Amino acid sequence: MDSTAARGKPRRSSAKRTAKKTQPGKPPTPGSRSEAPEMVQLLTPEGERVEHPDYAVDPTPEELRGLYRDMVLTRRFDAEATALQRQGELGLWPSLLGQEAAQIGSGRALHDDDYVFPTYREHGVAWCRGVDPTMLLGMFRGVNHGGWDPNSNNFHLYTIVIGSQALHATGYAMGVAKDGGGQAVIAYFGDGASSQGDVSEAFTFAAVYQSPVVFFCQNNQWAISEPTERQTRVPLYQRAAGFGFPGIRVDGNDVLAVLAVTRAAVERARAGEGPMLIEAFTYRMGAHTTSDDPTRYRPSDELEEWQAKDPILRLRRYLEREKLADAGFFAALDEESDRLARHVREAIRTMPDPDHMAMFEHVYADGHALVDEERSAYAEYLDSFADADTEEVR
């Protein structure tokens, strides 16, 4: 089963080591003005390493290859899921195409005991957490509403109602602090979600209680058909300062910058210094979901522009230029990708439909008389057909 995310897991310790070697960034304090450029970037679209005064990262070749592998496999998984939707195996799929660096960079900055609250598009983060990617398909196939155990990988269920999970993450982080801290919580949400009252309330609670939560906003430029300007007139990372904690914009297509900035933010959270907002400036290269038709609302040259900034391409350029990976590595990865795709295809085809009676399960933890009544009435009703069938046979 080497093609699942499980192999991604051991990275935690190496991430830790790296964190010690590199200098954790000093996020700007609210109100202060950094002389640094507005967006943190450590790897240009051309695949060149650049320096940033506040954020640094010094990954080993192995780590770099690992990040590359994570992104490639995530993209492949995502493409396979899209294909499965086209083939009718899934009802819907929200592709992460283009957001691999934002998700892998942030996902790899986390420790196992940190806790993640995703939206519905964090397949790359799920991968980093070691969630079997086929688990993500269930809700889009319509066999469940999520259903993995959030506590197995400290990866909460996908949340569809925009912004709600920002509060759950904050509450969880309040609990972490009560338990003595030392862990970070990270809440993912989109540019569109930033407009929801719940997200602002989460900022308020997190700031007031100095909760160890990192708000990770993937600004992929679009909320379905609405460009980010329908949500804000100023860069989203600036929202944080007015709530009393630092915000920063990072090149969301630069996996190294995202890694560095997220590491700094989670370190800060773990150290009890309170929340932080990261705006990962990225791009949704595909449709909102398989139901969407972006040609109705966005110009095609925009896509081309962002294709030039592709997160995977730029790391590949860097790896090749610096000779950090050879042809064998890329070939093996291609094969691994194929294996992963196969694994996913097979898993979906053998995924069982839920039992008829499953809808009555887990409505309550401690039971409820009405559910019991309706369950048995329905079972009786179903039985009546069985009887009828039998009768007919007779």
Added chain:
Amino acid sequence: MDSTAARGKPRRSSAKRTAKKTQPGKPPTPGSRSEAPEMVQLLTPEGERVEHPDYAVDPTPEELRGLYRDMVLTRRFDAEATALQRQGELGLWPSLLGQEAAQIGSGRALHDDDYVFPTYREHGVAWCRGVDPTMLLGMFRGVNHGGWDPNSNNFHLYTIVIGSQALHATGYAMGVAKDGGGQAVIAYFGDGASSQGDVSEAFTFAAVYQSPVVFFCQNNQWAISEPTERQTRVPLYQRAAGFGFPGIRVDGNDVLAVLAVTRAAVERARAGEGPMLIEAFTYRMGAHTTSDDPTRYRPSDELEEWQAKDPILRLRRYLEREKLADAGFFAALDEESDRLARHVREAIRTMPDPDHMAMFEHVYADGHALVDEERSAYAEYLDSFADADTEEVR
């Protein structure tokens, strides 16, 4: 009826003249950093005029006396209402004691055709709008839920559910802009309300549509028993920048500074330059409402500290020092205050209770079969007692 607010109305034209004479303030643009002190002040607690680089006001002696009169009469009205509550004439009263400058200064900055969305404590703003103060008592006596015509004085009903009206104001302002602009809308709310998602959503909508709305936050340091630190770690006016519009803090106990800053903000709104947030830094000198006992949660020396900054006292000192008002003025005002108090007392004692059937009125504008059914059933039910009485008499 000279003791009602009606007399306050003609001030509009003079306010306009003054606005032309003085230089409208230039609010800082988002992100820019003014060299000015954090809080705009034009009149010190000792009653001395001071200058501010961005905001100026040059009121005539008559205008100054007018502002003083407004504040004194508002305070007197408020005290009378508190007394009436103690006497059982009102169920509840939320006193504005200490917030007179914030309310009169902002209220007098408005034009007649501007529109106000208050909370439940804006008795001073109501006064400036020319709303008969006795109208405010109905809801606290329990005879209605407001009931004045919002469009008579462009003063919306009091809103009790915290923060909701910020969105109504923003929507109204969106409509103003659609109609061609030239009017300003102002939404009042408290420091506590700043935490409500609705207020943040109002900021978002107002910024995105550049709506002509001024958000006027009276930070009176307390939300019932919770100090402002339970809502935010940084000054509230800073919230605005992250939403893309300017915010400013003004000494809320300085009627001149509030007037100047609000004038600048509403001018800006009328000119189509979008929203602005004003944080009036003031103090709730009384209880939250007559039901509240602040000795349970706040130190008495805090009150003393703020009494030294009393908004009325400082203007009186200034008027006296500069000889802008003589003893005759103050004596006449005392008498006018007594007349106002008498007027209010009389009005409350003659305020009719609503008709039994009133609860069925105005549930819908276009009618509703169920309301009709319940109304007649209830009328019949009431009649059955009348019959019974008659029968007994027979």
Added chain:
Amino acid sequence: MATDTQGRVGGQQAGGPVKTAFAKALNTSLRTALENDPKVLVMGEDVGKLGGVFRITDGLQKDFGEERVIDTPLAESGIIGTAIGLALRGYRPVAEIQFDGFVFPAYDQIVTQLAKMHARALGKVKLPVVIRIPYGGGIGAVEHHSESPEAQFAPVAGLKIVSPSTPSDAYWMLQQAIECDDPVIFLEPKARYWDKGELDTSAIPAPLHRARVVRQGTDLTLAAYGPTVKTALSAAQAAEEEGRSLEVVDLRSISPLDFDTLQRSVEKTGRLVIVHEAPVFFGTGAEVAARITERCFYHLEAPVLRVGGFHAPYPPARLEEEYLPGLDRVLDSVDRALAY
């Protein structure tokens, strides 16, 4: 706009019925309203260039501009809260909520402000806001995209709630909702968006809150609204084949409920089964059962039976056929009612 209670709109080409899809009828209705009254606004998420995720607002922004067809920030409380402000300013906003499950962030603004403000002001202000919600299940969607929230709004005075079941009603009831001076929650059965039916935009529509007997019968009354009307009609058809004559009533309006029409039917048939997708517990069926039992106590030969969703979250798509009140479950209740 609100004076003509017949809901006729000017500027219509006279003309006979035309086969029209439900979604298209709504689109035409919005277009007509935007044409006839400059105060009508359309607002919501993705209603502009995209034309809404169901294309109900397709082409409207192109023709009426961004000032009248407004893409809003992603915040439902903000959408309804600003719609209230716009209504206070004299506009007639038609707000789209993208899916049923996303109306709840706006719940406070709807039940506490929108519903009550007219009464709070003793009638001095009016709130002609329409909230369009694609609702109900059966389209194989993910969570939050198949709910039926009517019972969560119906207890709240100040709101009107309607749900059309045909393209013609979709067109006309939306016209009438927009003309109404009260807030109207307009529930669109999304599973019916692609169904076609006759639409005559020059007809005289029935009053907005009147139920309609859509099939005559003598043995039992089946009441339904929105998406379940089709189910009820199929059930009546199937029952006919077994020699049973069912009357089908399309309630059309949930607040107010047209108990008079229902009462007349039940006095004739003596039996009532009500079908809706929303959960049975505290659902529309409960109110109908309680009131019809009170009104028709001596006519009822069986208790009013209810068929609807279970007391469980709307299930994943592969279970929705089990959860939804389909033909078999309706017929089972009909059998039970007839067995009394």
Added chain:
Amino acid sequence: MATDTQGRVGGQQAGGPVKTAFAKALNTSLRTALENDPKVLVMGEDVGKLGGVFRITDGLQKDFGEERVIDTPLAESGIIGTAIGLALRGYRPVAEIQFDGFVFPAYDQIVTQLAKMHARALGKVKLPVVIRIPYGGGIGAVEHHSESPEAQFAPVAGLKIVSPSTPSDAYWMLQQAIECDDPVIFLEPKARYWDKGELDTSAIPAPLHRARVVRQGTDLTLAAYGPTVKTALSAAQAAEEEGRSLEVVDLRSISPLDFDTLQRSVEKTGRLVIVHEAPVFFGTGAEVAARITERCFYHLEAPVLRVGGFHAPYPPARLEEEYLPGLDRVLDSVDRALAY
């Protein structure tokens, strides 16, 4: 904590019943819960130093500290949303909503997240969150301070809803709600806060969701819960003076509803009148009427009658006596039911 379904808590002094005010019983119950389980948290607006606007949390922050008795920012969605997060972390938050009318900003978090998350996770997470809401009218308050929102939550699967009517139930039902692994909406009849009754903290309480026959009778059953139980008892008393024997059932739990107890009573009396403060339309009475009529069709000699609020916003204080279902209106319905 949740294993002992009897709801007995350790650390109690054994002792007989003590006359206790309703509010004090709640305060004691919270104190007991905080003492017994370090995971229990109390949170809300003004619950700290002030002890809540009704003093239900009086003295708790002083004794248990700010980490366990938490003054929150003024944001109800935030309160419930963070309570969910705290529950996911293993805490058992008891959140106070200051007044009934202020729960709606949290409606989305309650119905979409809190209620559904256990099911969404196929049982992998539990959400033991209690939402305490002082509710109902009769205290002469301003708008939004007298509402009865139970029918707006009851359709939602995943929530439990209870309402005590006596100090003893206040104490015990709150203990049980906190011990329950499901979200519980705990409706406190604020008009009863100052009523006194016997409280025995060493007694064995009845199950949380069991209705209680609080007065035996033979002619008609009166069902009530929360604030109207007292009204129902007075009505039964008054009726007795006219020679009529009314049975009074305190429902105690709204979700689930204990139809079994009610059915037994109605099978005996043949008549049912239900009384609640919430509006009749789509109210608890509708569900009770529908289901009891189905269960007791051949026993009912009259339709189930409902007495409650009108389809109108809760009126200003000077009209609340007209709006609330008082003694006379209850007796009127009793007369009507008995006249069948």
